[in-house]
Amino acid sequence: MNREGPVASAPKGMSTATWTPDNGNGTFTNPLFYDEFSDPDLIRVGDWFYLTGTTMHAMPGVPILRSKDLVNWEFVAYAMDKLDLGPAYRLEGGRNIYGQGIWAPSFRYHEGKFYIFSNVNDQMTQMFTATDPKGPWTRMPMKRSLHDLSVLFDDDGKAYVVWGHKSMRLAQLTDDLTDIVPGTERALFADDAGMGEGAHFYKIDGKYYIISANWQGGFRMPAARADHVLGPYEVHQSISSHEDFGMASSRRLGTPKPPFEFWGPDPAAKHSLAMHQGGIVQTPGGEWWGLSMMDFNSVGRLLSLSPITWKDGWPYFGLPGNLTRTPRTWVKPKIATPQPVRVPYQRSDDFSAPRLQPIWQWNHVPVDDKWSLSERPGFLRLHALPATSFYDARNTLTQRAIGPMSAPSVLLDASHLKPGDTAGLGLLNLPYATLGVEKLTDELKVVFYDQRLDQRVRVKMSGTRIWLRADCDFLTERARFSYSFDGITFTPIGNEVELFYQTFTFQGVRYGLFNYNASGAEGGFADFDSIDVHQPHTHGLMRPVPYGRSIRLTSFRATTGLAASEGRLASDAPTRFEIVDRELGRVALRSGTRYVTVDKDGAVTLAAGQPGTAQTFQWIETPTGELVLMSLATNRFLRIDPRTRDIRADSPGPMPDDSDGARFIWSQ
Known part of the structure; x- marks a missing residue:
C-alpha cells in the first residue's frame, strides 16, 4: 500500500507558511528543505527530476519527490508502506531498529521501469520497482547485503553495482538484479586512496564516475573516473569540501544511554560540518547541478542544491573561481517553463482527511x-x-x-x-x-x-x-x-x-x-x-534586502566596518552606502557617485561609473542571520581581515568562527 497524492491544504485558521527555498525573484536559498532529507539520490526522466533518500526506522519509508526545476518539489509517494522483518522492527521484546532500516537508496530508471535499491542493516539489500513513480511499488530482497550501493545500467545492457567503504567493491549484477555474477566482484581502490562511502555511479560522455563521501580530514566529496567500467580509476580527493554556510557544530551525544555523555564542539576545528554525500544530474537544457546533505545539528541532515562547474573533466560543486564551495543563495536552474512555488508537505493537520497526510x-x-x-x-x-x-x-x-x-x-x-x-x-x-x-x-x-x-x-x-x-x-x-x-x-x-x-x-x-x-x-x-x-522564518532572508535605502555595514563582533572616506574604501567607523537593486537578489553598494568595486584578483576599491559585474554582489544570509556579500567578479566573499583590516573579496565562504571577517551586520 502506497501513500501518495497531492498535499492537502491546511485547515482554515492553521499555520500554512513553511520553509520555501524559492525566493520568488529567480533565486533559491539552501537548504531545499529545512527538515531532514539525508543520503539523497536523484534521476531525471524526461522533464521531471525524481528524488529519494534515507528513512531508516520510520514507516512508511523511501519517499519519492519530483520537480521540474530542482527547487520546487512535490510529494509523489512512498515506495514502502512497512518493512516488518521481525520483533525489533515492531519495538517488541525491548528491541528496536533505531538508526537502522532504510539507508542511502540508489534511484535508477531503465527501460521504462523505476528502481530503488537500499541496504538494510543486518538484512539483505531491498529492491523496489514500479512502472509509475506513484506506484504500486513492489519490494524484493536481494541475495546480498551491499552497503551504500549505487547501480549503473550500462549501454551494453549489463548492470553493475558499486558499494562499500574506502576500497569499495564493484560487481556485475545478474539479469534479475538480485545477486552479483560469480567471479565479477573486485576491490576498486586501496584503503588510503581517499574514497569514502555513499557511492553514486554514473556514465557521462563515455567515462565512468564514482562520487563518494569521506569524513576523514573534514567532510568532503571525493570522486573517481575511468575509461572502462572495471577501471583503473583515477581518484580526485575533493569535488566539494568545507561548505558549511558558516554553521558551527553544536554539542554531540557521546553515549546512547543514561548517564549521557557529550563531546564538542571543538573550537580548533575550522569546519566541523560540511556538505558531503550526494549526486549530480543534468537538466534538459544542459546545465549540471548537484545535491548533497549537510549536518545541520539537531534538526538533522539537510539537503542543498549546488551549481556544477566542469573543469579538467571533473564535476566540481561550486562556481568558477571558487570551486568546491556552494553559494547558499544562487540563481535557479534554467528551464523552459517557470514553475510555481511549491513545497512537498503540509505540516499542520486537523486530522479531518480520511487518511494520514504524507508528512506523517x-x-x-x-x-x-x-x-x-x-x-x-x-x-x-x-x-x-x-x-x-x-x-x-x-x-x-x-x-x-x-x-x-x-x-x-x-x-x-x-x-x-x-x-x-x-x-x-x-x-x-x-x-x-x-x-x-x-x-x-x-x-x-x-x-x-x-x-x-x-x-x-x-x-x-x-x-x-x-x-x-x-x-x-x-x-x-x-x-x-x-x-x-x-x-x-x-x-x-x-x-x-x-x-x-x-x-x-x-x-x-x-x-x-x-x-x-x-x-x-x-x-x-x-x-x-x-x-x-x-514557523516564524520561512525564506532565505530573515530581513528583506533594503533596496534603495542607505545602510551601515559593521563587521560581525566588531565596531568597525565599511567606510567611504575621501573617495576611497577603508575599514573604520561604518559610513552609509546606498543599496542599489541589481536584480536576482543582487546589489551594488554606492557612496555618492562611486561604487564598491572588486578586481579579478579580489582587491576592493571605490570607483566611479555605472555598476556592472565588478560592482555586483549576491546578498546572502548565513543560517544564523548575518549578512555575507559574494562578489560576482570573483564568486568569493567580501571581508575585512580582522588582523590587517584589509578589505578584499577573496573569502571562499564565511568561517564558522568568523576568523575571515566575512560576516556583516547591517543597520540604517
Whole structure:
C-alpha cells in the first residue's frame, strides 16, 4: 500500500507558511528543505527530476519527490508502506531498529521501469520497482547485503553495482538484479586512496564516475573516473569540501544511554560540518547541478542544491573561481517553463482527511488496529499499548522537525485515558523530552519530562482538554515546553531543553504524538484534535534586502566596518552606502557617485561609473542571520581581515568562527 497524492491544504485558521527555498525573484536559498532529507539520490526522466533518500526506522519509508526545476518539489509517494522483518522492527521484546532500516537508496530508471535499491542493516539489500513513480511499488530482497550501493545500467545492457567503504567493491549484477555474477566482484581502490562511502555511479560522455563521501580530514566529496567500467580509476580527493554556510557544530551525544555523555564542539576545528554525500544530474537544457546533505545539528541532515562547474573533466560543486564551495543563495536552474512555488508537505493537520497526510511517519512498524482516524472523525485516536518510556512506545506518530525555528502546538482530549496512561507531544531524539497528560488513579496531571536530566515536573490538570506546545530553536539548540487550558494563554513548564545531533537514532529531532501505558497493560485512548506548526522564518532572508535605502555595514563582533572616506574604501567607523537593486537578489553598494568595486584578483576599491559585474554582489544570509556579500567578479566573499583590516573579496565562504571577517551586520 502506497501513500501518495497531492498535499492537502491546511485547515482554515492553521499555520500554512513553511520553509520555501524559492525566493520568488529567480533565486533559491539552501537548504531545499529545512527538515531532514539525508543520503539523497536523484534521476531525471524526461522533464521531471525524481528524488529519494534515507528513512531508516520510520514507516512508511523511501519517499519519492519530483520537480521540474530542482527547487520546487512535490510529494509523489512512498515506495514502502512497512518493512516488518521481525520483533525489533515492531519495538517488541525491548528491541528496536533505531538508526537502522532504510539507508542511502540508489534511484535508477531503465527501460521504462523505476528502481530503488537500499541496504538494510543486518538484512539483505531491498529492491523496489514500479512502472509509475506513484506506484504500486513492489519490494524484493536481494541475495546480498551491499552497503551504500549505487547501480549503473550500462549501454551494453549489463548492470553493475558499486558499494562499500574506502576500497569499495564493484560487481556485475545478474539479469534479475538480485545477486552479483560469480567471479565479477573486485576491490576498486586501496584503503588510503581517499574514497569514502555513499557511492553514486554514473556514465557521462563515455567515462565512468564514482562520487563518494569521506569524513576523514573534514567532510568532503571525493570522486573517481575511468575509461572502462572495471577501471583503473583515477581518484580526485575533493569535488566539494568545507561548505558549511558558516554553521558551527553544536554539542554531540557521546553515549546512547543514561548517564549521557557529550563531546564538542571543538573550537580548533575550522569546519566541523560540511556538505558531503550526494549526486549530480543534468537538466534538459544542459546545465549540471548537484545535491548533497549537510549536518545541520539537531534538526538533522539537510539537503542543498549546488551549481556544477566542469573543469579538467571533473564535476566540481561550486562556481568558477571558487570551486568546491556552494553559494547558499544562487540563481535557479534554467528551464523552459517557470514553475510555481511549491513545497512537498503540509505540516499542520486537523486530522479531518480520511487518511494520514504524507508528512506523517510512524516510529517503527505501527499496530494498525490501535490507531484510527475514523473512530472519532476529525481526531487522531491513539490507543495506549504497554511501554516503559516514550522511546519504546509503539504507535508514536512523527513528523520531522523543521528549522530554523518552529513551534508545534497540539490539542489533546485526555478524557478517555486510563490509569498508567501518558499521552502528549514529544521531541523524539536522544535525549528526548515530552510534555503530556498522565492519568493517575483518579486524576489527570500535566507532566513534563527531560530525559537528559531525568527530571519530571507535574501540574494538576484542569478539565480534560489541553494544548501542548514546544517552541524549538534549532540555531540555539534549545526548546521550551508550555501548556494551555484555553488555547490562548500558555504557561511554561520545566527547564529549557537542550537539543542534540547524534548518530544513534541517526535522525534529527522529530515531533511525536504518543500514548502509552507504563503499568504493563493496554490502557485507554487519547484523541488528538489537531497539530499546528508555526514557523516564524520561512525564506532565505530573515530581513528583506533594503533596496534603495542607505545602510551601515559593521563587521560581525566588531565596531568597525565599511567606510567611504575621501573617495576611497577603508575599514573604520561604518559610513552609509546606498543599496542599489541589481536584480536576482543582487546589489551594488554606492557612496555618492562611486561604487564598491572588486578586481579579478579580489582587491576592493571605490570607483566611479555605472555598476556592472565588478560592482555586483549576491546578498546572502548565513543560517544564523548575518549578512555575507559574494562578489560576482570573483564568486568569493567580501571581508575585512580582522588582523590587517584589509578589505578584499577573496573569502571562499564565511568561517564558522568568523576568523575571515566575512560576516556583516547591517543597520540604517
